């Protein structure tokens with residue numbers, strides 16, 4: 167059999183968090199769960215969460231699925247912050263420890 | 264090829280013959296951008312699709328780069344795919360040629376060999392495909408319209424072999440084959456169906472099993488191993504090519520004898536090495552020379568990739584001189600075929616080797632040009648010579 171450059175692990179195995187110079191942080195108190203950030207993230211680094219433990223602007227929104235950023239893969243491009251209609255994603259400069 | 268057993272059932276141009284080969288191979292996806300002298304291949308295929316004579320998707324695109332990109336995408340879904348181009352169109356595809364080969368996709372493409380400008384020139388010349396010889400594609404140079412048809416069918420079978428999975432480009436000379444009518448035998452669909460099974464691409468895109476295609480590899484990832492595997496498959500393909508041409512001979516009676524064709528080589532003292540339709544004139548000259556008592560033979564290179572080094576070493580053993588004709592050259596070096604032949608003989612054979620750069624931009628290579636080559640081989644030092652060029656060699 168020939169070797170083919172097809173894999174189900176490489177994009178999972180290759181973490182890209184160190185590529186980030188700025189980190190997007192969601193303010194859940196303002197987030198309306200529209201999931202526009204999820205839709206726009208070019209790296210598929212935003213997931214849905216249903217655990218209901220996130221703060222929310224009100225009780226109705228608290229019951230909805232919330233966006234969660236996977237910081238192992240987020241490259242810090244800032245697209246999510248730019249697209250968020252509530253302006254509730256803040257980009258914080260990454261510091262080298 | 265044994266011409267005495269040929270039974271022709273029609274006449275057609277090389278480009279029509281290629282289109283018929285594509286149809287018989289049950290290609291399911293075609294994408295192309297027209298360029299002289301390839302145009303009539305894809306024109307014919309588009310007509311076949313429009314007339315529902317061929318059950319295939321035909322996608323027009325805005326460039327050759329996109330043609331190859333869409334063929335790559337369709338082949339990845341496990342669908343037998345095809346494109347054709349020439350000259351500048353092929354150069355525009357260059358990046359995607361590496362992608363298709365690196366992704367291990369058994370695409371077959373026709374290239375009608377045409378010169379590269381400037382100055383603008385639409386005639387026969389192998390500079391276009393020679394500049395793509397290291398992209399991981401197999402390369403076949405056809406001599407006749409019949410061979411152009413048959414090579415599409417054999418090409419898919421070779422490329423789709425599970426030990427190979429590399430793309431293949433099949434060449435015809437501009438106008439001399441592409442637009443010239445010759446007798447052709449069209450095999451029956453049933454014969455082709457029995458010979459060429461349906462494509463079964465094990466790693467095709469499957470929405471139930473999502474995978475990453477062509478994804479990233481750092482230096483310590485599998486990058487180097489993947490390249491070595493392509494090379495290993497190219498090496499192995501020699502055996503597959505010999506086997507497939509044998510099977511094709513059994514199915515159709517037409518024997519293309521593997522990677523090269525030997526013409527009157529058995530008792531030869533001198534040999535010419537040529538490819539494409541130049542070999543036909545070469546064979547005629549060889550006959551004439553033999554009538555005059557000179558023992559000459561001709562070795563026609565069909566496959567340039569993989570390169571038939573073993574066949575060449577065997578054929579030239581003990582010869583007094585070998586002349587390699589090239590319709591392209593590496594500027595500042597010599598003809599491309601000459602260089603490859605020299606590479607495969609180095610350290611193993613000390614046969615005097617001559618290179619002849621001839622016929623660039625479609626300049627006719629005439630009988631007297633072949634006679635000049637023979638005279639150089641008999642009277643002058645080994646080396647590289649220009650044939651029929653104004654201002655001297």
Ligand code: SF4
Nearest residue numbers: 207240241243244246
């Ligand atoms: S910064 Fe970019 S990569 Fe990170 S979560 Fe936002 S959109 Fe995705």
Ligand code: SF4
Nearest residue numbers: 197198200201203250
């Ligand atoms: S785009 Fe903004 S408001 Fe919408 S889900 Fe994402 S963080 Fe919340």
